[in-house]
Every structure is written in structure tokens, then in C-alpha cells.
Amino acid sequence: MAAVYTYSEESTHVRRSVLRELLAHAVDPNIxxxxxxxxxxxxxxxERFNECVNTVVSRDGARALQYSPQFVPLREWIADYMxxxxxxxxxxxxxxxxxxxxxxxxxxRLFLNPGDTAVVEQVTFIGIxxxxxxxxxxxxxxxxxxxxxxDMDALEAAFKQEPHPKLAIIIPDFHNPxxxxxxxxxxxxxxxLANTYGIPLVEDDPYSPLRFIGDIPQPIKSYDTDGFxxxxxxxxxxxxxxxxxxxxxxxxxxxxxxxRLREAHDLETSTLIQRSITEFLSRGWLEExxxxxxxxxxxxxxxxxxxxxxxxxxxxTWTEPEGGIFIWVTLPEQIDTWDxxxxxxxxxxxxxPGGEFSVVGGYRNTMRLNFSNVANDKIAEGIQxxxxxxxxxx
Amino acid sequence: MAAVYTYSEESTHVRRSVLRELLAHAVDPNIxxxxxxxxxxxxxxxERFNECVNTVVSRDGARALQYSPQFVPLREWIADYMxxxxxxxxxxxxxxxxxxxxxxxxxxRLFLNPGDTAVVEQVTFIGIxxxxxxxxxxxxxxxxxxxxxxDMDALEAAFKQEPHPKLAIIIPDFHNPxxxxxxxxxxxxxxxLANTYGIPLVEDDPYSPLRFIGDIPQPIKSYDTDGFxxxxxxxxxxxxxxxxxxxxxxxxxxxxxxxRLREAHDLETSTLIQRSITEFLSRGWLEExxxxxxxxxxxxxxxxxxxxxxxxxxxxTWTEPEGGIFIWVTLPEQIDTWDxxxxxxxxxxxxxPGGEFSVVGGYRNTMRLNFSNVANDKIAEGIQxxxxxxxxxx
Numbered sequence: 001m002a003a004v005y006t007y008s009e010e011s012t013h014v015r016r017s018v019l020r021e022l023l024a025h026a027v028d029p030n031i032x033x034x035x036x037x038x039x040x041x042x043x044x045x046x047e048r049f050n051e052c053v054n055t056v057v058s059r060d061g062a063r064a065l066q067y068s069p070q071f072v073p074l075r076e077w078i079a080d081y082m083x084x085x086x087x088x089x090x091x092x093x094x095x096x097x098x099x100x101x102x103x104x105x106x107x108x109r110l111f112l113n114p115g116d117t118a119v120v121e122q123v124t125f126i127g128i129x130x131x132x133x134x135x136x137x138x139x140x141x142x143x144x145x146x147x148x149x150x151d152m153d154a155l156e157a158a159f160k161q162e163p164h165p166k167l168a169i170i171i172p173d174f175h176n177p178x179x180x181x182x183x184x185x186x187x188x189x190x191x192x193l194a195n196t197y198g199i200p201l202v203e204d205d206p207y208s209p210l211r212f213i214g215d216i217p218q219p220i221k222s223y224d225t226d227g228f229x230x231x232x233x234x235x236x237x238x239x240x241x242x243x244x245x246x247x248x249x250x251x252x253x254x255x256x257x258x259x260r261l262r263e264a265h266d267l268e269t270s271t272l273i274q275r276s277i278t279e280f281l282s283r284g285w286l287e288e289x290x291x292x293x294x295x296x297x298x299x300x301x302x303x304x305x306x307x308x309x310x311x312x313x314x315x316x317t318w319t320e321p322e323g324g325i326f327i328w329v330t331l332p333e334q335i336d337t338w339d340x341x342x343x344x345x346x347x348x349x350x351x352x353p354g355g356e357f358s359v360v361g362g363y364r365n366t367m368r369l370n371f372s373n374v375a376n377d378k379i380a381e382g383i384q385x386x387x388x389x390x391x392x393x394x
Numbered sequence: 395m396a397a398v399y400t401y402s403e404e405s406t407h408v409r410r411s412v413l414r415e416l417l418a419h420a421v422d423p424n425i426x427x428x429x430x431x432x433x434x435x436x437x438x439x440x441e442r443f444n445e446c447v448n449t450v451v452s453r454d455g456a457r458a459l460q461y462s463p464q465f466v467p468l469r470e471w472i473a474d475y476m477x478x479x480x481x482x483x484x485x486x487x488x489x490x491x492x493x494x495x496x497x498x499x500x501x502x503r504l505f506l507n508p509g510d511t512a513v514v515e516q517v518t519f520i521g522i523x524x525x526x527x528x529x530x531x532x533x534x535x536x537x538x539x540x541x542x543x544x545d546m547d548a549l550e551a552a553f554k555q556e557p558h559p560k561l562a563i564i565i566p567d568f569h570n571p572x573x574x575x576x577x578x579x580x581x582x583x584x585x586x587l588a589n590t591y592g593i594p595l596v597e598d599d600p601y602s603p604l605r606f607i608g609d610i611p612q613p614i615k616s617y618d619t620d621g622f623x624x625x626x627x628x629x630x631x632x633x634x635x636x637x638x639x640x641x642x643x644x645x646x647x648x649x650x651x652x653x654r655l656r657e658a659h660d661l662e663t664s665t666l667i668q669r670s671i672t673e674f675l676s677r678g679w680l681e682e683x684x685x686x687x688x689x690x691x692x693x694x695x696x697x698x699x700x701x702x703x704x705x706x707x708x709x710x711t712w713t714e715p716e717g718g719i720f721i722w723v724t725l726p727e728q729i730d731t732w733d734x735x736x737x738x739x740x741x742x743x744x745x746x747p748g749g750e751f752s753v754v755g756g757y758r759n760t761m762r763l764n765f766s767n768v769a770n771d772k773i774a775e776g777i778q779x780x781x782x783x784x785x786x787x788x
Contacts (some may be wrong), residue, residue, distance in 0.1 A: 003620045003621040003622060003645065004592070004646060005505075005591070005594070005647075006505070006560065007504060007505065007651065008503060008504060008506055008507050008560075009507055010503055010504060010655075011504045011505075011654075011655050012509060013649055014654050014655055025602050036461075038460060039460075039463055041456040041457075041460050042456065044456045044459045044460060045459075046451055046456055046458060046459055047451070047453055049451075049459060050447065053444065053447050053448075054444060054448070057440055057441070057443075057444040061440055062435040062436065062438045062440055063435075064440060064636060065439075065443060065634035065635070065636035065637065066432060066435050066634070066635055066636055067430075067431075067432055067438055067630075067635040067636070068440060068636065083677040092499075098660040098661075099661060099662075100491070101658075101659070101661050102659065102660035102661075104656070107658060109403055109404050109405060109424065110398075110401060110402060110405045110406075111400070111401065111405055112402055113402050113404075114508065127658070128659075130658035130695075131658070133656075134658050140455035164402065165455060166402075198398070200399070204660075215538075226397045228397060230612065231507045236461075240459035240460070241460055241461040242457070242458060242459035242460055242461070242462065242664055242665040242666045243431040243459065243664060243666070244660070244661070244662065244664040253399075254399060257401065257405055259406075260408050261405050261408055262402075263408075263524075264499070264521070264525070264528050265409045265495070265496065265497075265499045265659075266491075266492040266493060266495050266499060266638070266660075267493060267495050267496075267638070268497035268638065269638065270636055270637060270638040270664060270667055272443075272636045272637070272662055272664075272667075273634040273667070273677075299779045305734060308554055319629045340504075391421070
């Protein structure tokens, strides 16, 4: 007799991740994948990271593999880095996490009870929905403008509503999936709203250092006055996803509480990994790596924009991000990117249907394209294949 | 004006971990620490693990640092290992975690809603209380016998109670903090009770391979009939805590659900770590390491037992574990191990007060002593210092 299990509400909430399932298709070498959220595999600093592991092991010995509190030199480096970006920080303001997804989970656990309201962008990273909705929160979506980012009037309206939301999460830079960034004026207003209403606002920022045009804007957190803005960073996209390491910036009181919560969840991030990252950073290798990475991403973005112009220019529109790894494409109303995904895969090209990122449904005529983990000389061919599938439906 | 935050119920539940705070004292070289839960720092296989990292990086290149689904060869190794231990498994039965604490968190998230009842031993690992209580569960404690382990009549009584508990968690081997193991008869009965009542029973087992006397008994999971027993294992105590890697064994249906839940929490365990562990295992180095580790632990346990006999034999009793890393000491009623901890630290010895592990209060005349991470030639001196503090209070 088959066992029948009674699962918790939390566990039944989490949707099957289409992104993760589509990753399976990305390994067939004949498919041109514009679907992933991966940094370029060719450019991952594998040898240099290994050199750092070797240095850490010979220098630190057993300390590199023993239990350990959060590694202070890593917190120090991050505090200095955030201070340089306009967020005055000490190591007490930094919590080491297993990456931004882990940060989203911890922030949701810290501030949300089941039934509370969380404000999220209506088109947003699926992991934000998992962290808040998985916590049992009711989502209050706000729209985003494709030129200026999340709608601040809608954020204020959501904050005013009774009962007040207990958390808000927005993506400031090179939005996943939209590719857009929030203007400085809106950043300042976001921080002001969080502090006026006393509602924690989380800035989920894995991408801002991936800017290849212009200067990196100050985080929303840099405009914080009373400690209601929280910044999430990650080494996944700027160093390597396989290190599983990121950070949260917040007031020391909140960081202490997050640290207890984090210890209760899974104790800590591998100290070998924390120490090896610190070695990588202290050698100045992150800057060198970012220079190389952003140059490659810039080239690929330009190639993708040109291909879109050539092949979809007659009927589609798209965002033109100044960094990051994603472009958001809007097709004519009659095109359903979910309906055509199987045919696209048969035609050896894959993308993510835009509706997958919507917490309000719709967006069926949109798609997310990645340009960081596809060879530059495959991009035009990929878009040509895509255009062939779309044009049959026009 | 200082910010006032409204925290979630979950976050306010988690107690400050005295264990973690006491670790701070363990770094003073003049203090003999019997307080940690650490494997021996001297014996951590640092060079060998580093060699595995080097091999993985040169062989696998970017795949070692990219996003990746759970690493199948590691699941395969664990499935074979569990099968050898009497738990017939395939890779589909294995979920990779960040260690047992992470496994406890995931199992609690999967099966408990806030307000549900969870059965736990009344003296148990603090992390079990954090995982279940932090989830908002009401704890239903059951006693443990110092010779035979968790009380199965009490477990059945708890399972019978309405509304039925939704989860039970017990530690089968070298119990933290008691040092005891559950008899084979009780294991069989535990599995039978879980299946009869259809209540998931979690076997939290980081320690069983650390057996230095006799053969490793079959896990409770080996007596499972209908899939209601779940096994948690970890590389922390048998390889190194700094790898932050463990596993859950269960029916494939449940493992798939756990995998989604785990991805929503923090995506995955570092693929570099997963691959390096797999390399370590495939070289047969775990067996070699365990042989060395268990010989050292055996010697240290014997030294500790002799020292207890010499210095506390007149008035104390203790468990005599055949493996693991902990001994549980019961002192005369009038001794309060919390009250005397500061004086013990002043006298350059530290332990964990037993009451810290109780979910029902009491146990103030008990303490947990660790023998794995204290030099063999310090143990007698440590117990002598401890006896001096105790004897002032007799």
C-alpha cells in the first residue's frame, strides 16, 4: 500500500521551477540556450579560485575545515566594499549567507508571519515569490516601469494599506527578468517610504557589479535613514555560483537576530569557501575578473540587440540593459511564448516564457533572454531560429 | 530615533545558543574545553581534502563552480553506502543537504504547520528544538533511558494522542548529549510505530560511523516498511564540519518534494564541495580517516572514563558510549552545573550544563562532556579542575 503523506502548507506552496527544469535542456550541445540565469562557464575563474583554496589550506590548516563562526575578514571586506558603494558599514552590519536566495528566505523568516502581506514586483524573480509566498504571506504586487523600474506610487499605496505589509522586496539593478534598473530618484524615494512607514524593504541585488555602461548607482540602502532598508548581495554572478555565498547588510541588531535564525537553519556557510573567497578578494582578483566578465557580457549584449533588431525588429520590443545578463522581449499580443516553447526547443533554441515571472498571470507574449552564458557566435543563429518559430504565428 | 522592528514569531522563538557562545571560550589555550561538539582539529583530513579539490578543478573545470543540480555521483555513493547499512536505496532516495541541521529544518518545513505537535526526546540536541519549535510546533517530549535509548512506550502514547503529532525526531546513536544508543529491538519498534500511525519519524544520525566498539547497528530506517522513516546523515563529524554537507534518505516522492523546498530555501550545496567530497569517498579515504579518528576517540574516551572514575567516582555517574564524541555526567542533586559554570571557566575548564539540552527544564545537576576535541594528555587535568569546582559544593 502506498504511503500517504500530509505535507505542510509551506511545502505545497512552492511551485515546480520551470527554470530549473529547463536547465536540463541547456546541456544538449545542439540547443542554443538563451534560457539560463548562469554566468559564462568559459569565464569562471576556476584555476584562480583553486589557487586560493590551496593557499588557505596550507596557511590555515584545520581551521579551514572546522566549525567556525562567520569569518570576520570576509565580513570586513564586504563592509569596506559596501562603504565604498555609499553604504557605511562595519562587520557587525554583515551576515554571510549561502547566496541571495538564502538571504530572501532569511529576511522572509525574520519579518513575516503566515498571513502577513509582502509587497513584490508583479514581474519578478521566482525565488522572491518562493521566499515570501512559501512563508505563507499574501503577495501585494506592484507594477514596474520598463524605463525607470518599480512604481513608487504603487509602493506607497501598498504601504498605506491596512493592515500594513510587513516586508517589501524589489530588485534595483539589471532586474531578473526585466533587465531594467531603478532610477536614483526612485531609490531615494523607496528608502524614504520604508523609513516613513517603518516597513523593512529588501533590495535584492545580485547583478549591479555587472554594469558595463556607466557608473554603478548607489544602492537604495545608501539612502536609508533609520535602518529599514536591507541589502542582499551575492558572489554567485560576480565570482561563481558554485561557491554558494552571499551577504545581507542591515543594522547590527537585525544582523544578530538573522545570525541566530541562520544558525538554527543550517549553522553556517562552509568556512573553506568563506576563507577561499576572502583570499580571492584580498588579491584584487574580483576587480580583474569583473573587468573581463563585463567586457564579454557587453559584447554579447550588443550582439543580441543587433540580432533582435535584424530578426524581430518588425514586430517586437525589448529592454536595453546597461549591464547584468538578461533582456526582456515583448512580442505581439497574439504570440503565446508558453504555447510555442516546445516548438522552439524542437527548433534548437530555448528561452524562458515571461509569464513564468509574473505573480499576477498574463505576460504570455513576453520572454526572458539571457546573453551571458551563450557563445557570442551562436547568438544571431539562436535569434534567427526563434524568429522562425514566432513568424509562423504572426 | 532608534528603529523598532516587528519580528516574526519564528525568529523570536530561537534561543540564543549557549553552545555557540561557549565556543568562544574554547579558543583560550589555557582553558581545557570539554564543551565543544567538534571533531578533533588535529585529525581533520585537510591535505587530502585539498588534493581532492585540486583533482576536481583540473578534471571538471567550470562545472565545479557553475550552478548545478544535485551531484548524482554523490547521491550514488550515499545510496550504495546506505544500502550496505541495510537501507536499500537508489540516488532518487537521497537529497543532499548542508548537514543534519539543514536536514532537520527541511523535514520540519515539509511536515509541520505552526501549531502542529512534534515528538522529541526531552533531553536532546538543541538544533532539534530550533527546527521544530522554530517552525511553531508544540513539542511533545518523551523520556530516554540511559541504557536503551528513547522510550518507545512513551513514543506510542504520544502517537496515540489526538490530534496526532505530525513529526517525531530521535537520535539513534551516540546521542547528543547523552552518548547513548537505541537498542535494535527499540529501533524495530520505532519504525513499526511510525508506519502503524503514519507519522513521519526522523532519525538524526550524524554519529553512528564513529563507533569504536562493536559493529554499527542497522538504522531505524532499515526496519521501515511503508516509507514513514527518514534518515539524516552528515559529513560534518566523519569528514569535516567545514564542508557543510549531509543527506536525507526517504521515499523518492518525498525526496522530490524536499528538493523543491530546498531549492526555494537556498538552491543547492556548493558543487565544488559536493564533487570534492565525492572524490574523497571514491578514493576510499573516508574508511581510512574513520579508522584513525575512531582509534583516537576510543583512546580519549578511555582516558576520560578513567579520569571520571579517579576524580568524580565517589559521587557522580556517567554514560559509557561505545563511540561518538560525548559523555553525559549526572552529579549529586545539590550541584547546579549552570551556577558553577563561571567558576569552572575561572578554573580553566569548560563543559556544557546538561539543562541546556532539556526541553522540559530541570537536569541542573548534569553536564555534557566532549572527548573528541581535547588532547588526550589534557583530559585528566581537565577533570581534576572540574572536580575541584564541584567538591567545594558537596
